[in-house]
Amino acid sequence: MLYKVTALFSASLLIGLAGAQSLECPIMSHPADEESVPFYFAGSEFRLCCSSCEPKFKADPQAALNGAAKEGRTVGLFLFDPVSKNRIDKAKAVGHIDHAGLRYCFESQANMSLFKASPDRYATRPSKESLVCPVGKKAVRDHAEASGYADHEGVRYYFCCAGCEEPFIESPVKFIGNARVQTTAVLSHAPPKPEFEPTTKVASGKYIATLQTPDEGFFAGEEIAMEIRLVDTTQEDLYEGGHKGVPNAKARAVISMPEMPGMPEATPTVRRTGVPGDYAFEAFFPHGGVYQIKIEIEPSGESPFTVNFMVMVNDETGRSARRPYGLEVASTGRPRAGQPFNLVLIVRETKSGQPETHFQVVHEEKFHLLIASEDFQWFLHEHPTMNDKGEWSIPIEFPAGGKYWIYGDVAPVGKGSQILIASIETDGPKPTWPVSWEPNLGPSIAHGISGRFNLPEAGSPVGKMATFTIKLTEADTGRPISDLQKWLGAWGHLMIFSQDGQTVVHSHPEESEAMDRLVKQGEIRFNGRIPKPGLYRAFAQFKRNGQIVTLPFTLSL
Numbered sequence: 001m002l003y004k005v006t007a008l009f010s011a012s013l014l015i016g017l018a019g020a021q022s023l024e025c026p027i028m029s030h031p032a033d034e035e036s037v038p039f040y041f042a043g044s045e046f047r048l049c050c051s052s053c054e055p056k057f058k059a060d061p062q063a064a065l066n067g068a069a070k071e072g073r074t075v076g077l078f079l080f081d082p083v084s085k086n087r088i089d090k091a092k093a094v095g096h097i098d099h100a101g102l103r104y105c106f107e108s109q110a111n112m113s114l115f116k117a118s119p120d121r122y123a124t125r126p127s128k129e130s131l132v133c134p135v136g137k138k139a140v141r142d143h144a145e146a147s148g149y150a151d152h153e154g155v156r157y158y159f160c161c162a163g164c165e166e167p168f169i170e171s172p173v174k175f176i177g178n179a180r181v182q183t184t185a186v187l188s189h190a191p192p193k194p195e196f197e198p199t200t201k202v203a204s205g206k207y208i209a210t211l212q213t214p215d216e217g218f219f220a221g222e223e224i225a226m227e228i229r230l231v232d233t234t235q236e237d238l239y240e241g242g243h244k245g246v247p248n249a250k251a252r253a254v255i256s257m258p259e260m261p262g263m264p265e266a267t268p269t270v271r272r273t274g275v276p277g278d279y280a281f282e283a284f285f286p287h288g289g290v291y292q293i294k295i296e297i298e299p300s301g302e303s304p305f306t307v308n309f310m311v312m313v314n315d316e317t318g319r320s321a322r323r324p325y326g327l328e329v330a331s332t333g334r335p336r337a338g339q340p341f342n343l344v345l346i347v348r349e350t351k352s353g354q355p356e357t358h359f360q361v362v363h364e365e366k367f368h369l370l371i372a373s374e375d376f377q378w379f380l381h382e383h384p385t386m387n388d389k390g391e392w393s394i395p396i397e398f399p400a401g402g403k404y405w406i407y408g409d410v411a412p413v414g415k416g417s418q419i420l421i422a423s424i425e426t427d428g429p430k431p432t433w434p435v436s437w438e439p440n441l442g443p444s445i446a447h448g449i450s451g452r453f454n455l456p457e458a459g460s461p462v463g464k465m466a467t468f469t470i471k472l473t474e475a476d477t478g479r480p481i482s483d484l485q486k487w488l489g490a491w492g493h494l495m496i497f498s499q500d501g502q503t504v505v506h507s508h509p510e511e512s513e514a515m516d517r518l519v520k521q522g523e524i525r526f527n528g529r530i531p532k533p534g535l536y537r538a539f540a541q542f543k544r545n546g547q548i549v550t551l552p553f554t555l556s557l
Contacts (some may be wrong), residue, residue: 017070023103025049025088026075027056038315040142040187041065042125043149043156044076044102044297055377062125069101076102079143082122083111086148086162099123121401129156129181135164137178137556139460142187155181171520174497179441182457196290198460203309206234207246209295209307220288223324223350228270228279228295243279250298253281255416257291259465260527261506264360266416269293277462284324287505288315288324289465290527293444309458315463315531316503324350327408327420330391336403337428345369345384345392347410347420355390359463360411367392367408370504374402376497376537379550401428419504437554438498443475444540444551450475450542451551462530462557468494468507470540470551473523480522487543491519496555499535 004173025048026034039046039054041061057064068075084106090096095112099119106112115122131140139244140146146158148165152172157179159165168175200211212227228251231243251270257263266283285291287443296515298304303498328346334428335341343370347356359366369392371380384394398404408420442452454469457462461468472493484491490508497504507526509515518525531537535554541548 002405005371023047023077024068024073024075025053026061026068026101027053029071029073032075035511036143040079040144041076042081042129042184043143043158043383044078045144046076049200050366061186065101065495072096072104074101078497079104079146080149081105081107081111083114084148085150085165087146093359113117117380124151125184126151126154126156127184128181129158129184130153130181131158132178132180133158133160133164133175134162134172134179137169139154139180152176156184159280166230180441180455196312196357198312199308200310203233204297204305204307206232207305208233208243208298208301209291209297210313210321211309213311216281218285218313220285220313220317221323221462223282223322224285226281226283226293227273227464230277230279230297231297245275246299247276248272249279249301250274250304251279253283254294254296255283255291256285256294257289259529260287260290260507261510264362264411264417267414269414284418285313286419287529288313288463288531315529322350323418323420324415324420325356325410325412325420326350327406327422329406329422329424331424335396335398335424335426336400337426340395340397343396343406344423345406345408345410347389347392347412356412357386357388357390358413360387360413362409362411362417363493365488366410367395368494368504368506370405370407371410372407372497372501372537373397373400374405375431376499376501377431377433377435379495379539380551381493381495381539381550382542394437397425398428400431401426404428405523407504409506411505421502421504423434423501437518437537439535440554442551442553444553445475446525446551447479447544447547447549448475449473449542449544449549449551450478450518450551453538453540453553453555455555455557460533460557462533465527465529468526468528468538470494470524470526472524472542481544482520482522483544484519484524485543485546487541487548489514490516491542492524492526493541494538495541496530496536496538498532499537503531503536504528533557 023032024047028049030049033049036047058471067337084107090104090105096105098101124268134157140158140160147162149158150168152318200213202209208231210229232246233243235244237244247310253268253270270279270281273280293309297308326348328348330346349356361492362365365383367384369384378399382394383390386392402426406422411417449472450470456466492509494507505528507528509524538553538555540551
């Protein structure tokens with residue numbers, strides 16, 4: 001092999017890159033289509049000859065590369081000088097060497113000589129990598145966007161900029177906790193899928209229902225006035241023109257979030273307006289994402305039918321907006337650290353100012369109370385009880401003086417999910433516990449359970465529905481936990497709080513046989529949507545041997 005490399009090296013020196021042979025498809029012995037979508041694997045770029053080769057290459061890129069190398073074919077372009085480990089533009093390289101199926105380009109003749117003398121020393125491909133820069137803490141979309149890399153204990157760490165390499169080389173242990181290590185996999189820049197297309201106009205027989213949408217769109221965390229126009233296409237409006245509006249129909253609305261099937265549905269009251277064919281209701285969207293608005297319509301004297309609208313709701317903006325409910329702390333007196341305190345809360349309707357007293361049971365409780373210290377180092381998940389006045393109460397002993405966030409996760413009947421926020425000040429000595437917001441995905445250990453928090457592999461989870469996976473093992477043996485028990489009707493509960501306390505995600509695993517099998521292997525998956533980048537504290541709760549186990553993590557998203 002070294003003899004073959006030497007021959008290729010000599011040719012490269014003579015003809016440079018301009019005379020280099022075209023790369024081939026790693027699957028078929030055909031020239032690669034240079035206009036095709038590039039695929040990235042282990043720091044190299046690959047292009048295929050046709051789309052039919054894609055599934056096989058993605059299934060086992062290493063096998064495809066090994067096969068091509070055995071046949072003496074060059075099928076990929078390594079994107080870095082393998083000696084300096086810096087990202088290199090092939091047009092500016094002094095030359096290249098084809099080795100073991102890949103083309104390696106170089107910044108200098110000296111680097112080419114070093115590679116020629118010992119190609120296997122530099123042409124390594126670790127099985128694990130991190131596309132989150134350990135120093136800059138920024139996600140690198142793929143290998144082509146990295147400025148360089150460094151290997152440490154079997155993991156290849158890619159950098160977001162040139163200034164990150166030197167600090168990492170000097171002290172890798174200081175930074176590796178910021179990385180996101182994963183098995184080396186194929187990445188691609190496939191053309192983006194078409195943006196979500198809302199469905200706001202639906203025909204059913206002779207009727208057409210249209211959902212009126214504001215120009216600025218819908219936003220989470222706001223109560224929004226919605227209108228529907230229902231017309232009969234067989235009748236003309238002689239005064240206004242167009243189709244005639246359908247008056248006096250009965251209508252019922254159901255709002256749900258298909259991506260989060262466990263979230264309570266909202267069933268706002270649909271009312272007639274003063275315009276025949278126009279119907280109105282108020283909607284509240286607790287999270288950003290795709291929502292289904294199902295309207296069951298029964299025209300006077302005719303059979304009922306259903307129309308389904310699909311809308312995209314933007315993430316909460318933080319702007320001042322009316323919410324349908326507020327959370328009020330109604331306790332008498334002020335709590336003191338280390339002493340029992342009767343915490344009293346009221347869920348109050350914004351319009352009427354009256355306490356809400358009718359709630360759905362969600363995960364076996366009507367009120368999920370989440371309390372956290374302002375620095376999110378201390379956390380509590382409890383369930384208060386309500387009296388006939390709408391007052392929720394529970395004894396709480398705060399561990400230290402200072403501010404505490406209070407979150408009420410409730411679902412007033414017909415209004416859907418609501419996470420309400422309040423706060424309380426506690427007297428007494430300030431906390432002495434250490435405070436850190438350094439990203440920490442684990443291991444987090446409690447009661448013999450070790451947990452690791454796994455972020456989605458495909459890019460940043462911010463601004464989209466994402467899956468977060470927590471893997472649980474025995475802290476002493478490393479064996480997967482296989483004997484979790486359901487608590488409050490779920491295999492686990494995940495609460496994620498932004499550092500400013502204003503964003504909350506409360507998620508549970510989906511209920512399915514597939515999830516049950518994963519849980520038996522110590523893998524629990526949660527779906528959630530993070531609306532904005534920043535630092536977050538996550539608390540995952542599980543039940544084992546009758547005991548509730550809480551595992552904290554810190555996320556940089």
